[in-house]
Amino acid sequence: MTDPKRPHDTGDFVFDARQELSGMLADGLDHPSTKPVLVWAALGAVAGAALPFVSIGMGLAAGAGYKFYKRVRPD
Template identity: 85%
Template sequence: MTDPQRPNNTGDFVTDARQELAGMLSDGLSHPSTKPVLVWGAVGAVAGAFLPFVSIGLGLAAGAGYKFYKRVRPE
């Protein structure tokens, strides 16, 4: 299925992730993926502050990484 929001979906995760990240870096907060990734990163950081053996940085990376992955591969 072709997503109209992703006309350049090649099926290769690395290529799609590079295109998504390049779009996020060039468009900033106007890119549709930037805000959800930042929000999930913040949620992960807060969760990391409360969970034992998990740092804030690890929580931030896990939250942002999860949402970025789900933006590239929504299935």
């Protein structure tokens, strides 16, 4: 079944991730995925600062990566 909100979903994760990332880079903050990914990156950075043995950068990357993955593969 095709999601009407994601008309270009091909089922290939790498292709879909490249399309999503190129859209985010082209549209900037106007793209619907940019703001949620940035929010989760900030939350990950805060969590990384609070947790021992986890750096801020690692938390930032984990938060942004998680939300980006969930935007590409919502199920």
